[in-house]
Every structure is written in C-alpha cells, then in structure tokens.
Amino acid sequence: MSRARSTRKLTRIQREKRRAIFEAALDVFSEQGLRGATLEQIATASGLSKQNIIYYFDGKEAIYSELLGGLLETWIAPLRELSAEGEPLEEILTYMRRKLEMSRSMPRESRLFATEILRGAPLLDEILHDGLRKLVDEKAQVIAAWAAAGRIAPIDPHHLIFSVWSMTQHYADFDLQVCAVLGEARSAGRFGEAEAFLTT
Incomplete structure (x- = not known):
C-alpha cells in the first residue's frame, strides 16, 4: 500500500520523488522481476535512500502494484479506441500500429507485464x-x-486480438533475440520492417 496520503495533495518535490521511484522500479522490476528486486536496488537506481523509498511506499510490493495498475490501463487503451463506426481494416491496422509503437517506446513496461x-x-x-x-x-x-x-473475411475475433498482442509485444519482450537474429545492420530498422510486414 502506498504511504502517500490521499487526503493530502502531494508537493512538487514529493511528486518528483515518486516519479523517480517509479522510473527506477520499472528498470529494476523489468530486469529482476518482483522476487529478484530489492528496495536497495530501487533506491540505488533512483538516487534516493532506502528510508526515502519507505516513506512513500510500504514495500516493493506496493510499488509493484501501483506500477502494474497504471500499466494495465495504458496497455489496454489502444483496444478501447477500436471503433465499430470506423473502417474495419483501418481500425485493425491502427490498433496493431499502436501496439507496435508501445513495444518500441515502452519495452520495460511490456516486459514487466509479461x-x-x-x-x-x-x-x-x-x-x-x-x-x-x-x-x-x-x-x-x-x-x-x-x-x-x-x-x-471470416475470422475468430478473440484469436485475432491475441495475434496482434503476440506479434507486436514480441518486439519488446524478445528484443534481444530479434536483434541477435537480424544482426546489427537490420536491427535499427526492425520496427519499421515489422510494421510493413504486419500491415501486409
């Protein structure tokens, strides 16, 4: 549970410290997982003392829970935007592109969720x-x-959604593997190549 008082507005410095804690925790959790992560690692990565971390959060589980809660809402937002009134192909491709962009710009968040x-x-x-x-x-x-x-075309809609998830999030969750297979010359353009392939 977060120690931040919901009845009291946080100061600018408190908000900045919480952001620093979340940013550092995202690095640590996405690499170590919840079990492997420690408050000491989060403190070191954030540049704050362990005591400072404990002032804001009851423990690493509280930080993890808040991170995940915000992440899930971010993660499903592109699906919420898929509109029945839109052109079907464009709606599906837009959804795919948004998910791929999230893998490009939010790889740590993707790995944390995975x-x-x-x-x-x-x-x-x-x-x-x-x-x-x-x-x-x-x-x-x-x-x-x-x-x-x-x-x-006739298609199982649930499995279409699952396929979009797997085809786009792969580029975040297995980025090391993708880069190793493509090699240095092609790795820089992997997201552009992926978008062209998935669109086709």
Whole structure:
C-alpha cells in the first residue's frame, strides 16, 4: 500500500520523488522481476535512500502494484479506441500500429507485464478476469459483426486480438533475440520492417 496520503495533495518535490521511484522500479522490476528486486536496488537506481523509498511506499510490493495498475490501463487503451463506426481494416491496422509503437517506446513496461503474467498474475487476476475480459469480448463482438456483414473475411475475433498482442509485444519482450537474429545492420530498422510486414 502506498504511504502517500490521499487526503493530502502531494508537493512538487514529493511528486518528483515518486516519479523517480517509479522510473527506477520499472528498470529494476523489468530486469529482476518482483522476487529478484530489492528496495536497495530501487533506491540505488533512483538516487534516493532506502528510508526515502519507505516513506512513500510500504514495500516493493506496493510499488509493484501501483506500477502494474497504471500499466494495465495504458496497455489496454489502444483496444478501447477500436471503433465499430470506423473502417474495419483501418481500425485493425491502427490498433496493431499502436501496439507496435508501445513495444518500441515502452519495452520495460511490456516486459514487466509479461513477467507478471508468467508468474500467474496474482496481482492482476481480478482485473484480467473482469475488466480485460469484458473489454476483449466487447471488441470481439465488433470484429465479429464486421465479418458477419462481409466487411472483413471470416475470422475468430478473440484469436485475432491475441495475434496482434503476440506479434507486436514480441518486439519488446524478445528484443534481444530479434536483434541477435537480424544482426546489427537490420536491427535499427526492425520496427519499421515489422510494421510493413504486419500491415501486409
């Protein structure tokens, strides 16, 4: 649980320190996972003392929980924007491009989310089974309606969404592998190549 007092507005310095803690924790958690991370590592990475970290948060679990809560909302935002009123192909491609851009610009966040899923998602279980499932079902109905109307080819909408996730997030979660396989010459353009391929 965060020690930040919800009834008291944080000062500018307190907000800056919390941002520094979150930024450092994101680095540490995305590399070490929750179990491997320590408050000492977060303190060192943030440039703050361990006591300063403890002033704001009850422990590393509290930092991790807040990070994940904000991350999930960011992660699903592009799916929320998929519109039934739009042109189906453009809506699907826009969703894919937004997810790929998130992998390019937010690789640590992607790895943090993937790590949480791999450890059984104990902190996200309720959100995944309620909020995320409801949103995916809603957007799957939109895609299914497009297919039923002949606007796109018949396709399983849930597996289409899963495919977008796997094809885009791979470039964040397995970036080291992607770069090793492509080699130095092609690695710099990997996201542009990926977008062209996935669009086709």
